Amino acid sequence: MDKKKEHQLRIDKMFEDQQALKKFIRKLKREKATGGMGMNSLMDIMTILLIFLLKSFSNKADSIQMSEELQLPKSTGLLKLEQTIKVYVTKNSIIVEKDSKGREVKLQNEMVDDADMKDGSPDTHIIATLKDILEEKADYLKDLERASGGKRKFKGLITIIADKTIPYRVINDVVETSSVSGFKKVKFAVIQGS
Amino acid sequence: MASKSTAKRKFAPKPAPELDLKPIMNLMVVLIPMLLYSASFIKFASVNATKASGQGKPKELDPDDKPKPPLKLMVKITEDSFIIEAAALLDEEGMIASPAEDGSAQAVELFTIDIDEAKAEDRLNLLRAEYKEKKRPIPESLLESTKKVYSYDFLQLNTKIGIIKKAVKNGDAQAGLEKGESQFDKADQIVIAAQGNIPYELLIKVMDTVRCKMLTPAQKEARKEEIAEKKAKEGKTKIRNRNKYGCILDLKALGDEDANTYYYDVILNSKLIE
Numbered sequence: 001m002d003k004k005k006e007h008q009l010r011i012d013k014m015f016e017d018q019q020a021l022k023k024f025i026r027k028l029k030r031e032k033a034t035g036g037m038g039m040n041s042l043m044d045i046m047t048i049l050l051i052f053l054l055k056s057f058s059n060k061a062d063s064i065q066m067s068e069e070l071q072l073p074k075s076t077g078l079l080k081l082e083q084t085i086k087v088y089v090t091k092n093s094i095i096v097e098k099d100s101k102g103r104e105v106k107l108q109n110e111m112v113d114d115a116d117m118k119d120g121s122p123d124t125h126i127i128a129t130l131k132d133i134l135e136e137k138a139d140y141l142k143d144l145e146r147a148s149g150g151k152r153k154f155k156g157l158i159t160i161i162a163d164k165t166i167p168y169r170v171i172n173d174v175v176e177t178s179s180v181s182g183f184k185k186v187k188f189a190v191i192q193g194s
Numbered sequence: 195m196a197s198k199s200t201a202k203r204k205f206a207p208k209p210a211p212e213l214d215l216k217p218i219m220n221l222m223v224v225l226i227p228m229l230l231y232s233a234s235f236i237k238f239a240s241v242n243a244t245k246a247s248g249q250g251k252p253k254e255l256d257p258d259d260k261p262k263p264p265l266k267l268m269v270k271i272t273e274d275s276f277i278i279e280a281a282a283l284l285d286e287e288g289m290i291a292s293p294a295e296d297g298s299a300q301a302v303e304l305f306t307i308d309i310d311e312a313k314a315e316d317r318l319n320l321l322r323a324e325y326k327e328k329k330r331p332i333p334e335s336l337l338e339s340t341k342k343v344y345s346y347d348f349l350q351l352n353t354k355i356g357i358i359k360k361a362v363k364n365g366d367a368q369a370g371l372e373k374g375e376s377q378f379d380k381a382d383q384i385v386i387a388a389q390g391n392i393p394y395e396l397l398i399k400v401m402d403t404v405r406c407k408m409l410t411p412a413q414k415e416a417r418k419e420e421i422a423e424k425k426a427k428e429g430k431t432k433i434r435n436r437n438k439y440g441c442i443l444d445l446k447a448l449g450d451e452d453a454n455t456y457y458y459d460v461i462l463n464s465k466l467i468e
Binding site for chain 2: 039042043046047049050053054056063064066072073074075076077078079080081082159162163164165166167168169171172175176179184185186187188189190191192
């Protein structure tokens, strides 16, 4: 009798355990269905971040890629950069942005080689290749002005983006060359700060 | 009992179906690092200058009018000093400028400001601290160029330019000219000439210096306090205190007695100094 009762008790207990387990599993299932990971807040953050980053991406037009060879000086000036012809003067070379033929003037020890100067003489202060490129650009812009009926005026603006260690001799040559080629107003690109 | 529970189950509001956000998340996880990588957090600006033309067009003048002598204000940057020249005579106290009587308009040297290498020490310490943090040795060229640039006395250059500006204005007032008129031609132009080996950074610094009034260290402190006060009062985080050329506005508030924030057009000389 005792044995039988004991047996019955054990069966009851097993049954209860099974019930509890089922309940637990059901509970787990329910929780999984409603809870999930707390992704909503993360999504909010990411969406906002994405918008801001896309916005900063959109005014890429006036950004300049800096590198070891091109470190801009700092200045207190707050004038905005404009869409103009850009001339890059890095430690190794002088390049005009969007030159169709990809020409460049090499710099040796931050100096323009005499052979690259007009008539092979540094006293002219005119860099021959640069003059060719800039004259092409000026002609193109003047054509554009004519074609647009004077709407897109040729202002003779040029932006010089130069490394801060470049000696004035080279800057002077670049400015002189651009002024001869029709770009009389010079803008120097700088980083805001002091 | 059983029927009730089925009814309950039947009409119980179903949990809203979850959106499958996995693809969007995947996209964002890729996009955000990409955009962060390519975003630039540096603000660029520009500094304007004009090239001095060798032979400028002479202005149309009345035949009776005597042409005004040009001021020919010039800052020369040499390896060891700034030299300020102008075609004006200063009186003994340096308060009144007048054109030379014979009208020769010969530029004379007014001030020379020598470099002082001790001046660069503060800046060099900053640089050293910065590179110590990065745990990298300072590039020799950077050290040298920093030393070269910051040995110059920009504050004094600014002060001297201010003295000339004031003297010209005093001279105009004494000559009985109306406001805005000057005894000199091109009184608001300053020419910068430099030696060939002057680094570009120094040229930009000089252009910044001569363009407008600089603050002395004491004024800088006062300015900071003033801005902090304004922020606390008005709750603004951004206070505009410079114009587009980077010149400080409203110097009168700082008790500057010659509170004219001056502006010069910067002209680059067409020749190098030998």
